[in-house]
Amino acid sequence: MSSVTIKDIAKLAGVSHTTVSRALNDSPLINPETKERIKAIAGSVNYTPNYSARSLVLDRSYNLGLFFTTLHTGTSAGFLYEAIKGVNDVIKDGYNLIVRGIDDYKSFHKMNRKNFDGIIVMSQSDSDQSFIEYASDKEIPLVVLNRPVESVQVMNFVPDxxxxxxxxxxxxxxxxxxxxxxxxxxxxxxxxxxxxxxxxxxxxxxxxxxxxxxxxxxxxxxxxxxxxxxxxxxxxxxxxxxxxxxxxxxxxxxxxxxxxxxxxxxxxxxxxxxxxxxxxxxxxxxxxxxxPIEELSRAGAEKLLKFIETKHSEQSLVLFHTELVIRDSVKSI
Amino acid sequence: MSSVTIKDIAKLAGVSHTTVSRALNDSPLINPETKERIKAIAGSVNYTPNYSARSLVLDRSYNLGLFFTTLHTGTSAGFLYEAIKGVNDVIKDGYNLIVRGIDDYKSFHKMNRKNFDGIIVMSQSDSDQSFIEYASDKEIPLVVLNRPVESVQVMNFVPDxxxxxxxxxxxxxxxxxxxxxxxxxxxxxxxxxxxxxxxxxxxxxxxxxxxxxxxxxxxxxxxxxxxxxxxxxxxxxxxxxxxxxxxxxxxxxxxxxxxxxxxxxxxxxxxxxxxxxxxxxxxxxxxxxxxPIEELSRAGAEKLLKFIETKHSEQSLVLFHTELVIRDSVKSI
DNA sequence: AACGGCATTGTTAACGTGTGCATTTCTATG
DNA sequence: CATAGAAATGCACACGTTAACAATGCCGTT
Incomplete structure (x- = not known):
């Protein structure tokens, strides 16, 4: 019933649980042979790591937030679709993508570094300001899309x-x-x-x-x-x-x-x-x-991931060009 | 820098961290006065619980998954929109809503009870079958929307x-x-x-x-x-x-x-x-x-939450009625 | 033969929270 | 006044993982 842990594997392999942890994380410290042996055992007993435990000690949640101003009136289906698609395309399957409306939260309690490795705000209105400032205050890596933000220092991607x-x-x-x-x-x-x-x-x-x-x-x-x-x-x-x-x-x-x-x-x-x-x-x-909402979302997500991994950010405000598309609904008079 | 824990609060209040934990969780064991005092302190130092730690000991992740067959071709913007809206509307802000495409995962490694309290699959094709069976096998509370599933026992909501x-x-x-x-x-x-x-x-x-x-x-x-x-x-x-x-x-x-x-x-x-x-x-x-995708999604999410809380489920397959909408694009001849 | 250093593995503590059990304090009852 | 019991609190451990440090064995070098 209760899932298998590295300690179980350790027993099976006749080594310490530390060795198992290192083997599964591909540490160079471990003898290649034992490493393979342990990996084989882990596979055969269908081991999956407990992310809560890992998060606790590594201080990383593997959670990425994608927050909209609201998921009700004002957010069109196409907009939501493109934004999610753009972000989803670039994040690897090591992360969880959490999608919600800012107005769904009664308090910003859960917004902190321990629960979110990074946050993308698809900001449509000034009313997000307090949320953005809160997240910035908590020092959560933060990308704001769609709306320029001056008051706080964030990575900012907006269409022109x-x-x-x-x-x-x-x-x-x-x-x-x-x-x-x-x-x-x-x-x-x-x-x-x-x-x-x-x-x-x-x-x-x-x-x-x-x-x-x-x-x-x-x-x-x-x-x-x-x-x-x-x-x-x-x-x-x-x-x-x-x-x-x-x-x-x-x-x-x-x-x-x-x-x-x-x-x-x-x-x-x-x-x-x-x-x-x-x-x-x-x-x-x-x-x-x-x-170009999808491109913009993709760029934002890439930037966020890079920042999380390297803790380094160069540029802050990036403008995305909009493009006139001429079709048939305007007549020349 | 590093966020405040219940131990910090314990020091400030001159009690043990156990008492703090109990107080913040509204345990009846704690003297109402101390409870209030501790809560006041927690508020003043801006305490937020570490969900990873809590998850580890309580064996709950507070994660809810909403998975689509794919987020690429075949899933229309309106469909995604309604599904997310329906689910989002009913889950309280105690949960994280994780949205992804099943085809985004190279392996189902992360799918287990520890990482997901429950899963909603918006299933559009048979190709989800292995995913559904995997989740069911791991005994994750599971709701499948949009497509009838026979092989495994799940809570099933489908439009007719x-x-x-x-x-x-x-x-x-x-x-x-x-x-x-x-x-x-x-x-x-x-x-x-x-x-x-x-x-x-x-x-x-x-x-x-x-x-x-x-x-x-x-x-x-x-x-x-x-x-x-x-x-x-x-x-x-x-x-x-x-x-x-x-x-x-x-x-x-x-x-x-x-x-x-x-x-x-x-x-x-x-x-x-x-x-x-x-x-x-x-x-x-x-x-x-x-x-009625939105209604169906809402119903599915409600059912899932209830199941998570009570571990009890009554009915399995629910059909949602579709409705003929007559407008102007069909001529009588 | 002694010793330094490398490769490999183990010991132990730590992350922050919740809980079973022991402990203390208080109150009421005989 | 003794004591049973209730109320309130603390102690110690557990959850599963990673990592700093220690320990072991082996090899080559002087």
Whole structure:
């Protein structure tokens, strides 16, 4: 019943448990022959090490945390998917990947060096700040993705949302649009602000002013995009193009257009942000901005692992380029 | 630097570490006054227990595993999202939720009672069988979702895919369709087979025979749906309706239709399976079958937790009903 | 022959926590 | 006042692993 330990193996092999420990850890101190003999025995009795015991003495948990601001509203399926995929791809099977929402924790009690070898925070909002500071305070190796953090020193990987939004908006202008509305993301999210800033910057640069009514709020989900576009379509001076702050909302927006018997991009142009998996397959295919979440997550995880192993970090803030993806949902006028 | 232990607290309080341990665990043996005093001290020095040490002596890891067949091709973003959300919602913050793909492990070495208090397998294919048997063999509390398992005794929660596919296909027939093709899921996945069986059963029941060419293979992703529908459209006797084995492929299929200047459902009807988040927002809104992955995951997690705590389990196989969702992508002819 | 050094193995303690049993202190009861 | 018993606390060990240090045996060198 109770699983076999190195002491059991020691008895079988007629050596001390220390020798077994060393043999299984490939210590050069051990005679190659005994090493093989012990490994054979360990295999035959199906030995698996007790990680709790090992953790206790080595002061390493083999736990890696991947924390999202929330796993409820505001985190889209595609975003979660890409982030997990990116991180999962690089960590070896020596680690446990623990995925949770920060808002799932009532207290940060369990967050300490003993329980986590390192933490990746996929930070979507300032509300993570206290969590990040707590982890930093506990001196847990820490990577923050997606949102720039100034107050504390962390390894920081962020997509350049603002410049992406800028280039997209500029593209809309180049296509002849002068009445460009925006459907915004979830309030309080950093990305919401960056995308709005890029949009404004481009319009200002080209001397285009925007009526108040062209700013419509959303929260990154499909329904909110639908509702927001519905509002825009009611307007007396309807925009000719709409920048949706993510692709989910763009899909909802397109729905609102077609429901009214209008068409995209004939009657109104729509652009998104993220380049979701489905975006190329929408009708019409969505013009958007690609945000390399998977790459960014992969890079973050690699950096974290390297830091854990070498205790050495060079650079802190890395910007990831976003890329304009031109498809069929914007008409030249 | 090194974190504070119960022994440090013991010194500060002038008691033995045993008393501290008992006090913090709310043992009735301890005088309420000393208990309060010790708790106050623990709070003031910011004590956090070492879970490795606790795990070692209590023989519990506080780790819960959520394992997918794979995190690469075949697992859609929405599926991952709903599963994680469902499980995450019910586990308290006393547990770590470990998410990984089974194919990420080179060996199942780390799978044992000491490292996992319980395991949830979101099983998509028979290839998980060895993993499931291994875990079962190690006597780890085990819940298998999404796929029925016969060989070993586990707690099993599965959606009734076959009956969902049956009802959907029957609906197509009722709408007057006689030429109904199917775009199949990933080979080897149990769900692929169940949906095909439901489709066949319905057609047989209504005395409709299907040409070989109406069976087209796919692998559950968008591109494969697009490619499969392209093939179908080339056929001399084009079907009037196509059952896509998931919504992702349906989206790809619709794209293939519109690319050719045809329209859904005017020229050809399309139905999906899963009821993804985006499905209601496609143009046209997709007729599909809702599969309650989130509910199923939640139920599985609850059952697992209860089992861990009480060591008692009543029922083994629970079927979750799938539900026909009628929208606008199927025309009555 | 004595001795230094290397290769190999063993002894022992340590990591931080929980628990069975012994011990002390207090209270009530006869 | 003696004592039984309850209440509160402490002692010592266990969990399974790693590692510093000690010990042993062997070989070659002077």
């Amino acid at each position: 949302d603002q410049s992406g939004a800028y280039r997209l908006t500029e593209y809309l202008v180049q296509q002849g649009h002068r009445h460009i509305a925006i459907i915004e993301g979830k309030q309080g999210f950093k990305s919401t602000q960056a995308r709005r800033d890029g949009y404004r910057e481009a319009l200002r640069k080209h001397g285009i002013s925007v009526p108040e009514a062209y700013y419509v709020s959303g929260n990154y989900d499909l329904e909110s995009g639908h509702a927001a576009m519905s509002k825009l379509l009611e307007l007396p001076d309807r925009p000719t193009a709409v920048f949706c702050c993510n692709d989910d909302m763009a899909l909802g927006a397109v729905k609102a257009v077609t429901e009214r018997g209008l068409s995209v991009p004939e009657d109104i142009s729509v652009a998104g942000f993220d380049d979701n998996l489905f975006s190329a397959f929408m009708s019409p295919a969505l013009t958007t901005v690609r945000r | 895919d076959q009956s969902g596919a049956y009802r959907l296909t029957e609906y197509l027939v009722q709408q007057g369709h006689r030429h109904i093709a199917i775009i199949e899921g990933k080979q080897g996945f149990k769900s692929t087979q169940a949906r095909r069986d439901g489709y066949r059963e319905a057609l047989r029941k209504h005395g409709i025979s299907v040409p070989e060419a109406y069976y087209v293979s796919g692998n559950y992703d968008l591109e494969s749906g697009h490619a499969a529908m392209s093939k179908l459209l080339e056929l001399p006797d084009r079907p009037t309706a196509v059952f896509c084995c998931n919504d992702d492929m349906a989206l790809g299929a619709v794209k293939a239709v519109t690319e050719r200047g045809l329209s859904v459902p005017e020229d050809i009807s399309v139905a999906g399976f899963d009821d993804n988040l985006f499905s209601a927002f496609m143009s046209p809104a997709l007729t599909t079958v809702r599969r």
